[in-house]
Amino acid sequence: MFAFIIRRITQAIFVMLVISVIGFAIKQSVGDPVREITGISVSVAERDALRDKLGLNDPFPVQWFRFVKGALHGDLGNSFKYKKPAVQVILSKAPATLELVITTSILVVLLSIPIGIYAAIHSKSWWARMAMGGSIIGVSIPVFLTAILLIYVFAVWLQWLPSFGRGELVEIFPGWKSGFFTRSGLAHLLLPTVSLTSIMLPLFIRLIRAEMTETLQTEYVKYARARGLKEKRILYVHAFKNTLLPVITVGGVQLGTLIAFTILTETVFQWGGMGSMFIKAVEDADTSLMVAYLVFVGLIFVVVNTVVDVIYGYVNPMIRTGGGK
Amino acid sequence: MRLFKKITGSNLFYNFLRDPMAIGSATVLLFLIVASFGAPIFAPHNPYDQTTIDIMDAELPPIWTGAADADSRFLLGTDPQGRDMLSTMLYGMRVSVLIGVGAVVLQSLIGIIIGLIAGYKGGRMEALLMRLADVQLSFSTYMVAIFISAVFQGIFGMGVYSDYALGLLILVIGFAEWPQYARTVRASVMAEKNKEYVEAARVIGLPQRRIMFRHILPNTMTPVLVISTVQVANAIMSEAALSFIGLGMPPSQPSLGSLIKSGFDYIASGSWWISLFPGIALVVLILSINLLGDWLRDYLNPKLYKD
Numbered sequence: 246m247f248a249f250i251i252r253r254i255t256q257a258i259f260v261m262l263v264i265s266v267i268g269f270a271i272k273q274s275v276g277d278p279v280r281e282i283t284g285i286s287v288s289v290a291e292r293d294a295l296r297d298k299l300g301l302n303d304p305f306p307v308q309w310f311r312f313v314k315g316a317l318h319g320d321l322g323n324s325f326k327y328k329k330p331a332v333q334v335i336l337s338k339a340p341a342t343l344e345l346v347i348t349t350s351i352l353v354v355l356l357s358i359p360i361g362i363y364a365a366i367h368s369k370s371w372w373a374r375m376a377m378g379g380s381i382i383g384v385s386i387p388v389f390l391t392a393i394l395l396i397y398v399f400a401v402w403l404q405w406l407p408s409f410g411r412g413e414l415v416e417i418f419p420g421w422k423s424g425f426f427t428r429s430g431l432a433h434l435l436l437p438t439v440s441l442t443s444i445m446l447p448l449f450i451r452l453i454r455a456e457m458t459e460t461l462q463t464e465y466v467k468y469a470r471a472r473g474l475k476e477k478r479i480l481y482v483h484a485f486k487n488t489l490l491p492v493i494t495v496g497g498v499q500l501g502t503l504i505a506f507t508i509l510t511e512t513v514f515q516w517g518g519m520g521s522m523f524i525k526a527v528e529d530a531d532t533s534l535m536v537a538y539l540v541f542v543g544l545i546f547v548v549v550n551t552v553v554d555v556i557y558g559y560v561n562p563m564i565r566t567g568g569g570k
Numbered sequence: 571m572r573l574f575k576k577i578t579g580s581n582l583f584y585n586f587l588r589d590p591m592a593i594g595s596a597t598v599l600l601f602l603i604v605a606s607f608g609a610p611i612f613a614p615h616n617p618y619d620q621t622t623i624d625i626m627d628a629e630l631p632p633i634w635t636g637a638a639d640a641d642s643r644f645l646l647g648t649d650p651q652g653r654d655m656l657s658t659m660l661y662g663m664r665v666s667v668l669i670g671v672g673a674v675v676l677q678s679l680i681g682i683i684i685g686l687i688a689g690y691k692g693g694r695m696e697a698l699l700m701r702l703a704d705v706q707l708s709f710s711t712y713m714v715a716i717f718i719s720a721v722f723q724g725i726f727g728m729g730v731y732s733d734y735a736l737g738l739l740i741l742v743i744g745f746a747e748w749p750q751y752a753r754t755v756r757a758s759v760m761a762e763k764n765k766e767y768v769e770a771a772r773v774i775g776l777p778q779r780r781i782m783f784r785h786i787l788p789n790t791m792t793p794v795l796v797i798s799t800v801q802v803a804n805a806i807m808s809e810a811a812l813s814f815i816g817l818g819m820p821p822s823q824p825s826l827g828s829l830i831k832s833g834f835d836y837i838a839s840g841s842w843w844i845s846l847f848p849g850i851a852l853v854v855l856i857l858s859i860n861l862l863g864d865w866l867r868d869y870l871n872p873k874l875y876k877d
Contacts, residue, residue, distance in 0.1 A: 385856040389830065393837060527723060539717060
C-alpha cells in the first residue's frame with residue numbers, strides 16, 4: 246500500500262512538472278515582459294540591461310526552475326489587467342465557481358443515484374426508458390444552449406429570474422463572498438445550476454445504470470438471491486455498494502469535464518468565477534492569469550485524482566498490485 | 571474496400587434494416603449532410619457573398635411570426651449581419667461537419683498508429699505512451715481543447731487564428747481526443763497479437779511493420795468503427811463549445827456554434843431565432859449521430875466500453 250501511494254504521488258508530481266513546463270512555455274512564447282515594463286522611449290541598450298537584470302537571457306531550464314520556485318511560493322506572476330498577483334485574482338474568483346460546483350454536485354448526486362439504480366433494476370419499464378432516452382438527449386444538448394434557452398424563457402420571456410451576475414452577496418469569511426444567504430443570491434444561482442446539472446446529470450445516470458446492471462449479473466448477487474435474502478437488501482446493500490466504487494473513480498475523471506462545462510456556463514451567465522475570468526484573460530491576452538489558471542486547475546485536478554486513486558487502491562487491493570490500470 | 575464488404579456482407583446491414591431507431595437517425599443524418607454539403611445548391615442565399623448582404627436586413631424575425639418587419643425572402647429570419655438564417659445555417663453545418671470529420675480522421679490516425687505500436691511492441695515505449703494517454707484523457711477532452719486553442723490564439727494572435735480557424739480547430743480537437751483511439755486500438759491489438767495468424771506471419775518472416783498494418787490492423791477495425799461515430803459527435807460538440815466561447819470559427823465564416831454565440835448577444839432584445847435554429851440543428855445533428863453510434867455499439871460489441 247505504501248509503495249502504491251508513493252507511486253501515485255510521484256506520478257502526480259511528474260504531471261504537475263509537465264503542466265509547469267507547458268505553462269512556462271506559454272508564458273515564454275506569448276508577450277515580452279521587457280516591453281510591457283518599459284514602453285517605447287527606452288533605448289535598446291537599456292532594454293538589454295534590464296533583460297539581463299530580470300534574468301531573461303538565462304537558458305530555458307534556469308528560467309523554468311525559477312518559475313517553479315516562484316510557483317511553489319504561491320507566486321505565478323502578475324495579471325496585466327487586474328494589476329494584482331494572478332494567484333490573488335484567482336482566489337478572489339474561486340468562491341463563485343465553488344458555490345456553483347457544490348450546488349450542482351449535490352443535485353447530481355441526489356438525482357443520479359436513484360434514477361440510475363431505478364433504470365438498472367427496471368430496465369424494461371417505461372420510466373426507465375424515458376430516463377435513458379432523456380439522458381441521451383441531455384448529453385446531446387450543449388450546456389451553453391440549455392443555458393441560453395433557460396435565459397430566454399425565464400429571464401427574457403417570463404422575467405421570473407435574473408440572467409446574469411451573482412446578485413447580492415454576503416461576506417462569510419474574509420475573501421469569501423457568498424450568494425447562499427440572500428434571496429437574490431439564490432435566485433441568481435438557480436439558472437446556472439440547472440444548466441450545469443442538465444449536462445452532468447445524464448453522464449452520471451448512464452454511468453450508474455451501466456455499473457449497476459453489470460453488478461447485478463455477478464455471482465455474489467446470484468448467491469445472495471439463492472440464500473433468500475430480501476431483494477431490497479441485495480440491491481441496496483450488496484449491489485449498490487460495489488457500484489459506488491467505479492462511480493467514484495469515474496467521478497474523479499469527470500472533474501475535468503465539469504471544469505470545462507463550468508467555463509461555458511459561467512461565460513453565458515457572466516458568473517464572476519474562475520471560468521469566465523479565464524475566458525476574459527484569453528480575450529485580453531493576459532498571459533500570466535491564463536497560465537496561473539492552468540496551473541491552479543491542474544493542481545486541483547491532480548490532487549483530487551490522486552486522492553481518489555489512493556482511496557480506490559485502499560478499498561480495492563487488485564489495483565495496488567497490478568501497477569495501475 | 572474489404573472493410574466495406576465486411577460491413578454489407580455481415581448481419582450488420584440486416585440488423586440495421588430491422589431497427590427503426592437506426593433507420594430513423596441514419597435518415598435524418600443523411601438528410602442533414604446532403605443539405606449542408608449541397609448548401610451552394612439548396613441554400614436560397616449565399617452568406618459568404620458580401621455583395622448580397624444588406625445590413626438593413628439585420629435581425630429580421632422568421633416569416634411565420636407575423637411581425638411587421640418579417641421579410642418573405644428570409645424564411646427563418648436573418649442574423650445580426652443581415653444574412654439569411656437558413657442559408658447561413660446550412661453553410662454553418664457544413665463547417666461543423668467538416669471540422670468534426672476532419673478532427674476524427676486526424677485523431678484516429680494519431681491514435682491508431684500510437685495504439686498499434688504500443689500494443690504490438692510493448693515495453694517502456696508502451697508504458698510511456700499509455701501513461702500519457704491516460705493523463706491527457708483524465709483531463710477531459712473539452713478542457714484540453716479549450717487550453718490548446720487558448721494557447722494557439724495567444725501565440726498566433728486573434729487575426730491569424732480566425733484566418734486559419736478551420737485547420738487549427740481540426741488540429742486542436744484532433745490532438746485533444748487521440749487517447750480514445752490509442753486505448754481502444756491497443757486493447758484489441760493486445761488481444762490479437764497472440765493469435766495464430768500473427769504467429770504464422772511472424773514465422774514466415776514478414777517484417778514487423780507489415781504484420782502490424784496489414785495483418786493486425788484490419789482486425790482491430792470494428793471497435794474503431796464503433797467509437798468513430800460517437801467521436802464525430804464529440805468533435806462537433808467540442809467545436810461548437812470552442813466557437814461559443816470565442817475560440818473557434820469567426821463570424822465571417824460561422825459554424826453552428828459561432829452562430830449560436832452571435833445570437834446570444836441579441837437574446838435579451840428578444841431575437842430568439844438567431845440562437846434557436848442553429849441550436850436545434852446542432853442538437854438534431856449530434857443526437858442522430860449519437861443514436862446511430864449507440865445502435866452500432868450495442869450491435870457490434872456491447873462490452874466494449876461504457877461512458
